[in-house]
Amino acid sequence: MAQASAVEHHPTSTGTDNRKLLWWIFLGSECLFFGSLLATYLIFKGSLAIPPFPTDRIVDAAALVGVSDAAREACHSIGNNLFECEGILDVPVTSQSTFVLLMSSVTMVLAVYGAQNNRLKMMKLWLLATMLLGLAFLGYQVFEFTTFGNEGLNLSSNQFGASFFMLTGFHGTHVAVGVLYLGSLLFASFRRSGLGPEAGFHIESAGLYWHFVDVVWIVLFTVLYLIPA
Amino acid sequence: MATAVETLAPPATQSGIWSWITTIDHKRIGALYAITGFIFFLVGGVEALLIRAQLAVPNGDVIDPELFNQLFGVHALTMIFLAVMPMGAGFFNYMIPLMIGARDVAFPRLNALSYWIFLGGALLLTSSFIFGGAPDAGWFAYAPLTSEQFSPGRNMDFYVLGILMLGVSSMAAALNFAVTIINMRAPGMSLLRMPVFVWMTLIISALLILALPPLTVALLQLLFDRHYETSFLSPGGGGDPLLWQHLFWVFGHPEVYILILPAMGIVSETLPVFSRKPLFGYSAIVFSGMAIAFLGWAVWSHHMYTTGLGPVQKSIFAGTTMTIGVPTGIKIFNWLATMYGGSIRFTTSMYFAVAFIALFTIGGISGVMHASPPIDTQQQDTYWIVAHIHYVLVGGALMGIFSGIYYWFPKMTGRFLGEGLGQVHFWLMFIGINLTFFPMHFLGTAGMPRRIYTYDSGMGWDFWNMVATIGALVIGVSLLVFIANFFRAMGQKPTAPNNPWDAATLEWATTSPPPEHDFDLIPIVRGRDPLWFDRDHGHAPAAAPDSAVHIHLPPPSYYPMMMAVGVLLLAVGPMTHLVLTAFGAVVIAYSVWGWALEPTD
Amino acid sequence: MASEAEHHDEQHGLQPMQYIQIGIVLTIITVVELAASLWVDLGDALIPVLFVLSAVKFGAVISLFMHLRFDNIVFTHIFLVSLALGTAVLIALISLFWSDVTVIEPVTGIVGG
Numbered sequence: 001m002a003q004a005s006a007v008e009h010h011p012t013s014t015g016t017d018n019r020k021l022l023w024w025i026f027l028g029s030e031c032l033f034f035g036s037l038l039a040t041y042l043i044f045k046g047s048l049a050i051p052p053f054p055t056d057r058i059v060d061a062a063a064l065v066g067v068s069d070a071a072r073e074a075c076h077s078i079g080n081n082l083f084e085c086e087g088i089l090d091v092p093v094t095s096q097s098t099f100v101l102l103m104s105s106v107t108m109v110l111a112v113y114g115a116q117n118n119r120l121k122m123m124k125l126w127l128l129a130t131m132l133l134g135l136a137f138l139g140y141q142v143f144e145f146t147t148f149g150n151e152g153l154n155l156s157s158n159q160f161g162a163s164f165f166m167l168t169g170f171h172g173t174h175v176a177v178g179v180l181y182l183g184s185l186l187f188a189s190f191r192r193s194g195l196g197p198e199a200g201f202h203i204e205s206a207g208l209y210w211h212f213v214d215v216v217w218i219v220l221f222t223v224l225y226l227i228p229a
Numbered sequence: 230m231a232t233a234v235e236t237l238a239p240p241a242t243q244s245g246i247w248s249w250i251t252t253i254d255h256k257r258i259g260a261l262y263a264i265t266g267f268i269f270f271l272v273g274g275v276e277a278l279l280i281r282a283q284l285a286v287p288n289g290d291v292i293d294p295e296l297f298n299q300l301f302g303v304h305a306l307t308m309i310f311l312a313v314m315p316m317g318a319g320f321f322n323y324m325i326p327l328m329i330g331a332r333d334v335a336f337p338r339l340n341a342l343s344y345w346i347f348l349g350g351a352l353l354l355t356s357s358f359i360f361g362g363a364p365d366a367g368w369f370a371y372a373p374l375t376s377e378q379f380s381p382g383r384n385m386d387f388y389v390l391g392i393l394m395l396g397v398s399s400m401a402a403a404l405n406f407a408v409t410i411i412n413m414r415a416p417g418m419s420l421l422r423m424p425v426f427v428w429m430t431l432i433i434s435a436l437l438i439l440a441l442p443p444l445t446v447a448l449l450q451l452l453f454d455r456h457y458e459t460s461f462l463s464p465g466g467g468g469d470p471l472l473w474q475h476l477f478w479v480f481g482h483p484e485v486y487i488l489i490l491p492a493m494g495i496v497s498e499t500l501p502v503f504s505r506k507p508l509f510g511y512s513a514i515v516f517s518g519m520a521i522a523f524l525g526w527a528v529w530s531h532h533m534y535t536t537g538l539g540p541v542q543k544s545i546f547a548g549t550t551m552t553i554g555v556p557t558g559i560k561i562f563n564w565l566a567t568m569y570g571g572s573i574r575f576t577t578s579m580y581f582a583v584a585f586i587a588l589f590t591i592g593g594i595s596g597v598m599h600a601s602p603p604i605d606t607q608q609q610d611t612y613w614i615v616a617h618i619h620y621v622l623v624g625g626a627l628m629g630i631f632s633g634i635y636y637w638f639p640k641m642t643g644r645f646l647g648e649g650l651g652q653v654h655f656w657l658m659f660i661g662i663n664l665t666f667f668p669m670h671f672l673g674t675a676g677m678p679r680r681i682y683t684y685d686s687g688m689g690w691d692f693w694n695m696v697a698t699i700g701a702l703v704i705g706v707s708l709l710v711f712i713a714n715f716f717r718a719m720g721q722k723p724t725a726p727n728n729p730w731d732a733a734t735l736e737w738a739t740t741s742p743p744p745e746h747d748f749d750l751i752p753i754v755r756g757r758d759p760l761w762f763d764r765d766h767g768h769a770p771a772a773a774p775d776s777a778v779h780i781h782l783p784p785p786s787y788y789p790m791m792m793a794v795g796v797l798l799l800a801v802g803p804m805t806h807l808v809l810t811a812f813g814a815v816v817i818a819y820s821v822w823g824w825a826l827e828p829t830d
Numbered sequence: 831m832a833s834e835a836e837h838h839d840e841q842h843g844l845q846p847m848q849y850i851q852i853g854i855v856l857t858i859i860t861v862v863e864l865a866a867s868l869w870v871d872l873g874d875a876l877i878p879v880l881f882v883l884s885a886v887k888f889g890a891v892i893s894l895f896m897h898l899r900f901d902n903i904v905f906t907h908i909f910l911v912s913l914a915l916g917t918a919v920l921i922a923l924i925s926l927f928w929s930d931v932t933v934i935e936p937v938t939g940i941v942g943g
């Protein structure tokens with residue numbers, strides 16, 4: 001009764017932790033964010049007129065007017081005023097980064113397990129592994145973006161470039177924020193007091209965010225890379 | 230870093246500007262929201278008066294066309310985002326914890342952060358008048374008018390970045406209130422015992438949480454189009470201007486409910502109290518609130534009937550839009566039934582509540598009229614639409630807010646707003662609203678387009694435009710009366726008892742104004758109208774607790790304010806220099822770290 | 831709070847070995863997806879197959895890794911309602927554009943110039 005507004009420790013109406021509830025509502029909101037970005041991508045995907053294209057496509061000469069040299073290089077004449085343009089997406093490479101992010105979810109859940117069961121060494125180890133896998137994913141993304149840039153795809157090349165970079169870029173930003181989030185938790189866990197009595201909770205929250213970023217990628221990988229034109 | 234965290238000790242005093250900057254008390258934050266919102270309401274009112282002065286007579290030349298364009302855009306933005314929403318937020322902040330029997334919101338520091346980011350966004354948006362021109366493309370800022378090609382100035386950058394900031398603020402507040410209402414209710418307060426105002430706040434929070442992301446995406450697309458060479462919205466580069474309209478109205482229509490539901494919640498509190506009768510059809514009102522919020526997602530294209538939608542799409546959106554009239558009608562009849570047979574006390578608050586029902590019904594009916602595509606095609610972009618929106622937002626939302634102000638003023642300040650001046654305020658405002666906005670129906674059907682800078686004589690628009698301008702002045706005078714009433718009341722001694730209106734909800738169980746910890750003893754809820762239930766069933770109010778009991782409150786914090794400064798820097802960056810954005814990110818990172826390590830016990 | 835940690839231990843989630851097994855299963859599903867998309871010709875069945883497989887992965891991560899299955903049902907409701915709304919808005923937007931009789935043809939030639 002004397003314990004007043006120290007809300008975190010007060011029994012709640014649903015019995016759930018306020019902060020965890022906040023996380024889940026926030027992730028619900030994120031569904032709408034990525035949904036709108038993905039809708040934009042799909043809306044424009046239907047009416048792409050000029051290369052670079054995500055997948056192989058045959059166009060007529062008019063589509064090549066005014067496109068950059070790099071984008072034109074991917075298109076070969078097949079006679080009859082038609083050109084075959086090579087798709088820009090490299091599914092094998094992105095499969096590797098997808099695998100990396102998927103594995104980071106496994107390491108993350110192990111870190112949560114370690115934190116909740118007071119096995120702090122395990123927690124720190126898997127936290128570090130998750131961070132490194134996240135960084136590796138970002139590395140793949142930097143590689144992908146640079147390659148695409150060299151092949152003539154950028155924010156202004158066409159609607160595919162704009163919506164693709166916006167969508168995957170904001171996903172990448174989420175991953176980067178997650179790496180920083182995990183990094184600060186890892187850093188804080190080396191203090192004398194560690195993460196305090198609520199270590200399990202803190203790592204679990206970070207885990208919710210991390211896994212969510214992973215499930216977004218599960219959707220994006222399928223819709224952007226695996227489903228053909 | 231840790232040393233810097235410790236250098237500034239929490240303030241010892243409870244007054245002075247520092248205590249307001251660092252406050253995390255929901256009541257103080259509520260007061261900040263309400264006062265800031267009211268000041269911006271006056272700003273938006275002055276903008277409206279300038280517009281009306283320009284339109285009073287044909288070929289008016291009070292202001293130049295450029296300023297006129299900025300004024301009607303910023304008038305709408307100010308009234309929606311800087312006045313009505315914050316005044317609503319003021320009530321949420323002040324009242325929700327009290328009404329559910331909690332000692333604060335779930336995240337007091339996040340609450341302070343919402344306010345400071347709101348203030349930053351509001352100042353950013355308004356400062357555009359000084360720094361080179363305010364947004365001049367209407368509040369919905371249709372593409373491609375907003376592209377760099379057609380809006381080369383900074384005007385639309387202020388729009389994009391200001392609204393993005395306000396969105397972040399609203400999102401933080403909505404998350405906070407959703408968690409507070411779901412999780413912080415006093416023992417015994419089940420969901421279906423919550424006051425309707427609490428229900429409406431929960432619904433609004435859900436709407437904000439789900440509707441802001443599409444707007445954010447649209448704003449980011451506009452930002453990227455203007456500064457980073459994409460062309461999402463400009464047809465010249467292969468984009469589609471309709472994409473903006475869709476994403477904007479996916480947010481925009483729920484936003485209308487975000488504006489009106491607080492008022493519906495407020496009158497659902499004041500009508501029963503001043504009719505001395507429990508709310509008629511409590512569950513019907515709650516569930517129609519949910520139905521409105523749910524259906525509100527499936528109607529957005531009714532703003533876009535003239536953009537070339539197919540007949541099937543138009544029929545679907547017309548059907549869903551008309552359907553929303555049903556739960557809205559259910560609410561109206563329940564409010565009427567609440568008054569029926571009650572022993573009504575005609576206080577100023579009650580006057581406003583009754584006027585709300587009447588005026589909102591007019592706005593609702595004109596809304597159902599242009600739910601029909603053929604009729605809307607005729608009314609699109611005419612003053613008819615202006616009449617409709619103002620009956621809903623001024624006659625509806627604002628009347629509800631004033632009902633709440635007169636009702637809760639004694640709880641918030643311990644003082645009463647004068648009933649005499651209140652009646653003058655009410656009647657002037659009521660007459661002013663109808664003088665201003667009813668003629669706009671005539672102007673609209675006579676074909677006067679909205680957003681025009683001036684018009685020629687002989688169109689048949691002269692008379693009603695003059696009437697509307699006179700009406701606007703009457704509304705202005707009524708607000709002066711209200712301000713006088715406010716200062717007169719604040720000059721008096723606080724004499725209000727705990728429950729001056731004999732109301733039923735928990736906020737009236739504590740002192741007026743409430744102590745910092747809200748309740749000495751967390752109340753126990755035994756029925757839907759807890760105070761009436763206890764009175765009728767002979768439950769005495771809980772005894773005052775042993776004075777030895779120490780109620781612990783979290784200490785004040787300056788990190789919310791600091792983080793809001795970081796967010797402001799982050800937002801100003803794209804307009805000026807990205808170095809500011811980077812600096813803002815550092816400030817945010819520093820405050821997150823300090824925030825996380827700051828002791829809350 | 832110590833009691834909460836013990837509480838987690840008993841019923842809050844799975845054992846490390848099980849998590850690793852789930853990770854392996856998720857990897858296998860991803861390989862199957864890749865195979866379906868790149869190496870095997872499924873014809874019209876491809877898109878539904880890919881959707882089902884991704885949905886399984888999605889469901890496994892949110893229910894097991896994110897502990898929705900072991901947690902308060904409130905979280906599941908909140909998340910699934912938001913997800914459903916997001917999907918509905920996405921589908922509505924796409925179908926509004928894809929069925930649009932007046933699709934705006936991009937003006938080639940201006941692009942990039």
Ligand SMILES: [Cu+2]
Binds near residue numbers: 485529
């Ligand atoms: Cu609407």
